[in-house]
Amino acid sequence: MPYVNIKVTGGKEAPTAAQKAELIKRTTQMLFDVLGKKPSTTVVVIDEVDLDNWGMGGEVISVYRAKAAAEAKG
């Protein structure tokens, strides 16, 4: 009966159908293992968010990543 919403970047980074099936399977299993929730009524919804529509650190995610990579290089 739990409801889980997973938001990840989409477009060229979108998960494959097999990866989405794996996320659904493992999320449902986790809720059974940790909380004893009956798998039959666990609902999982995956949202794929465009790279332009996701921000972190005040920047669109693509810019955020480029800066983080530059910093890591020093």
Add this chain to the structure above:
Amino acid sequence: MPYVNIKVTGGKEAPTAAQKAELIKRTTQMLFDVLGKKPSTTVVVIDEVDLDNWGMGGEVISVYRAKAAAEAKG
């Protein structure tokens, strides 16, 4: 002033424009009938979710339905 979000499967199962208008109308009416909420400020947002992105019972919804149908047949 209530906010309602309705998530249903999309793609080939997506509701028509007329069905979406009907969901908006009935949801708003319900909030007036049950809670006395003024219709003018009730907001309804409908999300259409790809079949691959919806899971139930640990399976992608298409697989879940096929199994449920098989079980029903015995």
Add this chain to the structure above:
Amino acid sequence: MPYVNIKVTGGKEAPTAAQKAELIKRTTQMLFDVLGKKPSTTVVVIDEVDLDNWGMGGEVISVYRAKAAAEAKG
């Protein structure tokens, strides 16, 4: 299999248990009537939001309502 989230004001305006049961019943019926969705797997989650945490028109909802009432009186 649809998922519906209803957000209304809580605290002293919170719906009663009977009103919440009615919202769940009518929402599920609506999705069957309009889209043919099987009631057994429709999930409804109601969130009660504190009056201080809800804004409209750039104001906290209590201030928004007081102004709207004043305007209505002219």
Add this chain to the structure above:
Amino acid sequence: MPYVNIKVTGGKEAPTAAQKAELIKRTTQMLFDVLGKKPSTTVVVIDEVDLDNWGMGGEVISVYRAKAAAEAKG
């Protein structure tokens, strides 16, 4: 560490990439200014909702706006 979700109408009304970047920047700055939240971990997700999927006042948004415009003209 805050998480902000902004839903606006999409399609022909969709914000441009530059407008989305501006929303992300200003939202993150606001959370720093008002609550002192460290910008580096603030997440912003923008959802663009089809005009057919957004309702207000019991109507699909396009109908709602047409009526509001007609009323304003009087």
Add this chain to the structure above:
Amino acid sequence: MPYVNIKVTGGKEAPTAAQKAELIKRTTQMLFDVLGKKPSTTVVVIDEVDLDNWGMGGEVISVYRAKAAAEAKG
């Protein structure tokens, strides 16, 4: 950078702090294992929903469960 929202029943059924920590750990690990998402920026938010505020099959969840249990007994 993914964002995951987990909704479960709260109140007397609320997960313990240790269970919540375990959900956060496993969800983050899953997103690394399945999609290669860097754990440091994965955000998980757990919502505990009152039993009165959760509906399934057109009923408040407590009634839904009582009926399901009665049916199972035959």
Add this chain to the structure above:
Amino acid sequence: MPYVNIKVTGGKEAPTAAQKAELIKRTTQMLFDVLGKKPSTTVVVIDEVDLDNWGMGGEVISVYRAKAAAEAKG
């Protein structure tokens, strides 16, 4: 007509009523400045999330912060 949901940590870190009013005001102003959205129909909902219910980097947020602080000290 936009809808904005802001999630921040609550409990002892909860924003004050004045801070929440400021978030609502600035969010609504931002949507007018950047996208020209009419303030009167912009809705903002603020959720306060318990520290135990928020995870980042695979840890409950309090643990995540303690580790980040320790690392910063070196």
